[in-house]
Amino acid sequence: MVKSLYIHIPFCTQICHYCDFNKFFIQNQPVDEYIQTLLTEMDLYNLSQNEPLSTVFIGGGTPSALEPLQLEQLLFSMKEKVTLAPGYEYTVEANPGDLSKAKLRIMKEAGVNRLSLGVQSFNEELLKKIGRAHNVKDVYETIDMAREEGFDNISIDLIYSLPGQTLSDLEDTIDRALQLNLPHFSAYSLIIEPKTVFYIMLNKGKLSLQGEDAEATMYEYVMERLVEAGYDQYEISNFAKKGFESRHNLVYWNNEEYYGLGAGAHGYLDAVRYHNHGPLKKYMNAIQDGKKPIVEQATVTRKEQMEEEMFLGLRKMEGVSLEHFQKRFSVNINDVFGETIKRMVSEGLLELVNGRVRLTHPGKLMGNEVFQAFLL
Known part of the structure; x- marks a missing residue:
């Protein structure tokens, strides 16, 4: 929805x-x-x-x-x-x-x-x-x-x-x-x-x-x-x-879907990420022809959705809910990212608190490195 x-x-x-x-x-x-x-x-x-x-x-x-x-x-x-x-x-x-x-x-x-x-x-x-x-x-x-x-x-x-x-x-x-x-x-x-x-x-x-x-x-x-x-x-x-x-x-x-409208806009619908034409003429011509002005789109695979769940969710200070991950993907987060989480925790960049994995203070300073670690 x-x-x-x-x-x-x-x-x-x-x-x-x-x-x-x-x-x-x-x-x-x-x-x-x-x-x-x-x-x-x-x-x-x-x-x-x-x-x-x-x-x-x-x-x-x-x-x-x-x-x-x-x-x-x-x-x-x-x-x-x-x-x-x-x-x-x-x-x-x-x-x-x-x-x-x-x-x-x-x-x-x-x-x-x-x-x-x-x-x-x-x-x-x-x-x-x-x-x-x-x-x-x-x-x-x-x-x-x-x-x-x-x-x-x-x-x-x-x-x-x-x-x-x-x-x-x-x-x-x-x-x-x-x-x-x-x-x-x-x-x-x-x-x-x-x-x-x-x-x-x-x-x-x-x-x-x-x-x-x-x-x-x-x-x-x-x-x-x-x-x-x-x-x-x-x-x-x-x-x-x-x-x-x-x-x-x-x-x-939260890795949720949204409409993206306008020249150069990005959207995410039905597990598809899409990108509209950026040049005004191309954008407007497509719509005048009765077509959505999408220049590029890609279906987000289940693996990619799990990756996004992590590197987007970890931007939030509350982190990623282990229970929500399980409900959304029908798999335990440790079966997918267990080794990465363990390594990041040992390096002091992540912590497990109240059923969530989240950035530590040092993790905030090295956010990009942490996020990249969750690319499968």
Whole structure:
């Protein structure tokens, strides 16, 4: 039973230096046509006839780059095509400085009840270096405006281990973030992805990266400060006050299925992971021909499902339930991963607690190595 929907809006007013998501500079793009095509894609999945959705996440790109009338067209048309379950979570990603009272009111009236803001840093110079369009003042003004319009479930993204960032810079960013008294934070280490501005700069020798030790120090600092401030680290990069965990992202980490709509979107239905066309013309042409715009799909084998159960589930601080694994796959977890779990426990990277296998503190610092160990 699929209860989650991801929608991709691939337009941005500025391209960030680290971003590898499917995106296009919004100027001169067929935005109105894209929105109509996206609404048609929803019909191809018969969303209005299916189970009510518990979570919806509109990401990008930058959804808040849409003009108010475009945002209204998308969100209010969705109300006719999507049924929301009681107690739903409905998130829209936004950039500080992109939002206006008009856009916020449209979101609120359309049923959006959670905002995810791409803040990244409270250091003006670092924001410029990573290609962000907003400044620190925009962050405060956007959050104040969102609260005035009735949004209390607000999350912000932060990035650490940025080129030129010092621990003192990070300390100041965390101080300012905590002063906002928000219910949720995501904090990610910078990853250099192919085809990004930073990737090109690195290959040209024009980008100096933080070392592994500096990155680990920053991560430990983030964990320590946010937990001390009363936030629960419920996932390796996510921190929340009780009841404000990202339910949509938990769908991914719980290895559950979801619809993925929009250019470049990924989805997971009926044990098949699929990927939509990224180029706008290919995406829109497919839908105009009455076809789902899928460019690639693969059935996830039982072995792969078990692997995913481990390396996605171990991202959560509660870890993987031995009982749930048994029920889902009709096999004891130790018959599949017993040797790997035993080795990781002996190395101090995993622990078995209350019928769950989960990361230890050292395991958090070596998460990628732990996850890779569960590839059969």
